[in-house]
Amino acid sequence: MGSGWGDKVKVSIFGESHGTAIGVVIDGLPSGVKIDMDEVYAQMARRAPGNDRTATPRKESDTPHILSGMLDNVTTGAPLAAVIQNTNTRSKDYGNIMNAPRPGHSDYTAYLRYEGFNDVRGGGHFSGRLTANMVFAGAIIRQILQKKGIDIAAHIYSIGEACDEPFEPTGISDELISRLNKEKFALIDTSREDALRSVVSDAAAKGDSVGGVVECIIQGMPAGVGNPMFGGVENVISSVVFGVPAVKGIEFGSGFEGSKMRGSQNNDEFFYDENGKVRTRTNNHGGALGGITSGMPIVFRAAIKPTASISIEQNTVDLTKAENTTLSVKGRHDPCIVTRAVSVIEAAAAIAAINLI
Numbered sequence: 392m393g394s395g396w397g398d399k400v401k402v403s404i405f406g407e408s409h410g411t412a413i414g415v416v417i418d419g420l421p422s423g424v425k426i427d428m429d430e431v432y433a434q435m436a437r438r439a440p441g442n443d444r445t446a447t448p449r450k451e452s453d454t455p456h457i458l459s460g461m462l463d464n465v466t467t468g469a470p471l472a473a474v475i476q477n478t479n480t481r482s483k484d485y486g487n488i489m490n491a492p493r494p495g496h497s498d499y500t501a502y503l504r505y506e507g508f509n510d511v512r513g514g515g516h517f518s519g520r521l522t523a524n525m526v527f528a529g530a531i532i533r534q535i536l537q538k539k540g541i542d543i544a545a546h547i548y549s550i551g552e553a554c555d556e557p558f559e560p561t562g563i564s565d566e567l568i569s570r571l572n573k574e575k576f577a578l579i580d581t582s583r584e585d586a587l588r589s590v591v592s593d594a595a596a597k598g599d600s601v602g603g604v605v606e607c608i609i610q611g612m613p614a615g616v617g618n619p620m621f622g623g624v625e626n627v628i629s630s631v632v633f634g635v636p637a638v639k640g641i642e643f644g645s646g647f648e649g650s651k652m653r654g655s656q657n658n659d660e661f662f663y664d665e666n667g668k669v670r671t672r673t674n675n676h677g678g679a680l681g682g683i684t685s686g687m688p689i690v691f692r693a694a695i696k697p698t699a700s701i702s703i704e705q706n707t708v709d710l711t712k713a714e715n716t717t718l719s720v721k722g723r724h725d726p727c728i729v730t731r732a733v734s735v736i737e738a739a740a741a742i743a744a745i746n747l748i
Contacts, residue, residue, distance in 0.1 A: 541610070558606055
């Protein structure tokens with residue numbers, strides 16, 4: 392079971408949801424970079440459980456303990472390793488899924504792949520708990536990218552049928568980036584918060600869950616980055632984003648809506664701006680053409696499926712008895728993981744971006 396990604400800056404993730412700890416090793420970081428650890432902790436808190444009423448009540452501080460690669464908050468160039476303790480586990484809640492896999496979860500496929508030896512408590516290595524490692528890595532990498540003029544922000548694009556305002560695809564203000572980077576329920580139009588929260592509350596009241604979409608923007612990427620055919624910008628970003636549990640789809644720019652347009656509508660016309668730089672008046676291409684950055688913001692959206700663990704009784708199978716059965720999932724689970732996924736998608740974008748440049 393390997394969970395490493397990257398060639399220039401490699402991120403390796405280890406641990407299980409109900410193990411002693413989870414952790415990450417980051418290879419290839421430049422030396423001599425001063426890291427603002429308060430900003431790292433702030434990003435960890437955005438993803439951490441128990442900090443918003445739409446999330447699981449499981450409380451974890453998610454404070455990373457750095458083992459190597461940093462001295463006095465400055466990167467040394469050595470592999471940066473950190474662990475995050477699991478301090479609030481209730482493994483007994485998973486007794487009834489040891490042999491009865493949850494519909495919509497990796498329990499069954501992991502059982503096949505690892506011959507029943509996989510740890511199913513809290514999802515084991517397949518758990519969203521491990522995205523805390525991604526957020527830590529992303530929080531470090533984002534500070535390196537910011538020194539290069541590259542900023543990343545994301546927001547809740549939709550939950551169920553309720554939607555936020557989309558990003559302006561040709562670019563957003565530094566003020567909006569800064570605000571979204573601080574929020575646990577990140578929205579462009581904050582007046583829509585109650586509508587989106589009500590969707591989550593309705594699902595939770597029925598013992599159900601709901602999914603949604605996270606929209607992300609990478610601003611300041613230089614033009615000319617990316618390698619066709621298989622090392623293109625979309626390829627690289629997608630391969631990291633799909634490492635986030637529960638992501639089931641991704642689109643760039645106009646995405647699937649663009650498939651309904653005529654070329655005259657979807658094509659982005661070029662022009663020279665007041666600084667003599669080539670830009671496009673619209674950004675349906677989402678910042679990449681032929682897998683290479685155009686200099687426009689990279690804009691993509693990731694579809695997040697509903698949480699698989701729900702208390703509604705569902706049909707499943709008993710793998711030990713080889714017979715049909717039913718299952719009602721116990722424990723503390725998010726009725727919607729979209730809110731906490733925002734910082735994770737930002738982290739995935741940062742990991743991809745630093746390898747691209």
